[in-house]
Amino acid sequence: MLGQKSIRINGADCGVEALMLGATTSIGGFLFGYDTGQISGMLLFKDFIDRFGQDQGDGTKDWQPIIQSLLVSLMSIGTLIGALSGAYTADWWGRRKSLSFGVAVFVCGNIIQITAQHSWVHMMMGRFTAGLGIGNLSVGVPMFQSECSPREIRGAVVASYQLLITFGILVSNIINYAVRTIETTSASWRIVIGLGIAFSLPLGIGILLVPESPRWLAGQQDREGARMSMARLRGMKDDPNHPLVERDLREMYDSIEKERSVGVGSWAECFTGRPSGIPRLVYRTFLGVGIHFLQQWTGVNYFFYYGATIFSSAGIDDPIQTQLILGAVNVALTFYGLYVVEKYGRRWPLFLGALWQAVWLAVFASVGTAIDPDSSRTVGIIMIVSACMFIASFAGTWGPIAWVVIGETFPLRTRAKQASLATAANWFGNFLISFLTPLATNGISYAYGYVFAACNLVAAVLVWFFLYESRTLSLEHVDLMYGQRDLKPWRSSKWTPPGFATRKRRHPESEADDDATRVGSFGEDRGRGEKTAKKDSGDLGATESRREDVSRAV
Incomplete structure (x- = not known):
């Protein structure tokens, strides 16, 4: 019987139900990625265009840029609203019922899409409704995972959410590639959307079979x-x-x-720093918002939302196959990104990643602008390679690390609200990309890539001059580090907490003080440096503490 069996992992017992919970909830990340990736190929299906496209002067049908913008981007608005509501439903009904509710809303949105006949508004509202469900899940799933997974498997379970997002994008690209041979019938796009319903049911039903969050x-x-x-x-x-x-x-x-004991800060406190007086509170609010807004404006969804359309206009014979290649690169390099964040920290990967991405976006834009891709196969190949090199960098740096940053940068008192603001900035940036891209490409074509190259340079400047290195530090020590007025961000990697010989190890004479660190208020602990975390919770380690808070932030 479930619940009576355990498995030894990392030297401790983990229940079968905990493993089942981790596997089931990760489907939420898969749905997120699947819904993001499916629209790129569907926009090229002939039947989809004939039904929802607009009449052209020559009697054919194609997309008007503004209609295409609304059709793609309104899902992001739905996701933003769903994410804001997800925290409330999770508290009102419990984590499990809230997730089932999110799946139900997602299914309703997909049914609305499948039943659309010839109205693009009908299809758009279906995507909006599905976005509400995805947004709810994007908050509820990581929260539920972090609260329920035993600490020995918490890191792997939480990391699986980000990994499954990339896997969902890849699977949607594979399915789009498989059904492109029947693009002249409605079965093409209806199969893609209908499979989303099938993929969601194990989460909606399976989540009711696992324990509720003990927290x-x-x-x-x-x-x-x-x-x-x-x-x-x-x-x-x-x-x-x-x-x-x-x-x-x-x-x-x-x-x-x-x-x-530390209380809960208000929304206004995130922007004023009062009444708590927490060092650099407003600074950190805008840092988190800036990093997450720029994560979208690196240009990643320029390729994931409109990649197939972009490469089709570039004369690529099989643009959906090209999109499939980008999805595979995204999945493969996300594994590497999980290694990079622990091995090399936050600042250098984000800084170098932004510079690398700017270079390849500039190459993409320059080649596509200087030479008509339709007239040269070589130009098309260079553009594909440039896109792959960009995606490889994003998956290994800005994709996963931006979420780590918002999980460990904010103080406990205002962490939830500041993380919500950063996440909202991410979704707002997502909406702007999906809405503006058809209009921009219609006006300036591939030169639009220069906009993203410039945004990556801005992102590199933001990271270098404002982001502090937090690798291997506990959340309390990160908070203490941001309070050092004379410490510059580019020197922060060498900072060590008081009483520590290195970031990982205390001075021998400080070991005897461990019991004393278990008492004292949050405000008193801040002033004493090392007297910040209770020993029992400190045993979790800085890495797992950060991963848990990343999942709550998402």
Whole structure:
């Protein structure tokens, strides 16, 4: 029976239900990627154009730039609204029911799309509704994962969400490639959308078979429910008083108590810094917003939303196949990105990644502008290579690392609100890209790539002059580092917390002080440096703490 079996992972027991939870919830990331990637190929299907395109002067049908913009971009508005509402439904109904609700809304949106006949408004509203569901899941899934996964597998489970987004994009490209042979019938695009419903059902139904979040149950004052949920996640349903379960519960309640002790900051405090007086609070708000807005304006969704259309206009024989190649590069290099963020930190990968991306976007724009791609196969190949080199860099740097930054940059008191602002900036940037791209390419064609190249240069400047290096630091020490008025961002990688010989190791004489670090208020801890984290929760390690907060931020 589920809940009575456990598996040894990293030297500790993890319940079968915890593994099932991780696998099931990751489907939410897959749906996110699948819905993002499917529209690029569908815009080229003949039946899709004949039904929803606009009459041209020669009697044919094609897309008017403004209609194409609205058809693609309104999903991002739906996702933004869904993300803002997801935190509320997760608190009102619990994590599991909220996720099932998100899947139900997504399914309704897909049904609306499938039933569209000839109205582009009908199709657009279906995409908007599906976006509401995806937005709800984009908040609920990482939150549920971080609250339920035992710490021994938490990092892998949370990382799987970002990985499954890229995998969803790839699968949508594969399916678009497979059905392009029947593009003259409505089955082409209806199959693509309908499979999205099929992919969502294991999440909507399976999520009801796993335990509710023990953290949510504790917040509802259901201590026994929280204990049983924690025991099931450890595979100890028949021994809910096991020491391992007791330790997990103690760490959870310590964390909840600490959050209550520091209080919750207001939205206004994120922009004024008062009344808390937390060092560089407003600075960090705009840093997070800037990085996430620029993550979109690196130009990644220029290729994922409109890549097939771009390469079709460039004279590429099979643009959907080209889109498939970009999706495969995105998946492969995301694995590398998970290594880069821990090996090389945040600043250098983001800085060098932005410069690299600017170079290849400039190549893409220059070649496409200087020589008509229709007249030269070589130009088309260079443009494809440039796009692949750009995607490779994004997947290994700005894709995953931007989310890490918002998870570890903000102080506990205002972390949720600042992360929400950064995420909203990301979705707003997403909307602008999807809305403006058809209009811009219609006006300046491939020279639009210069806009993204310039944005990457701005991103590199932002990272170099304003972002502090936080690799291997606990969240409390990151907060302390931002409070050092004389510390420059480009020198931050050499900063060590008080009492530490390196970022990873304390001075020997400081070891005896560990018990003392377990007491004191948040404000008092900030002034004393190393007296910031309780030892029990500190044992989780800086890496897992950051990953947990990244998932809550997303």
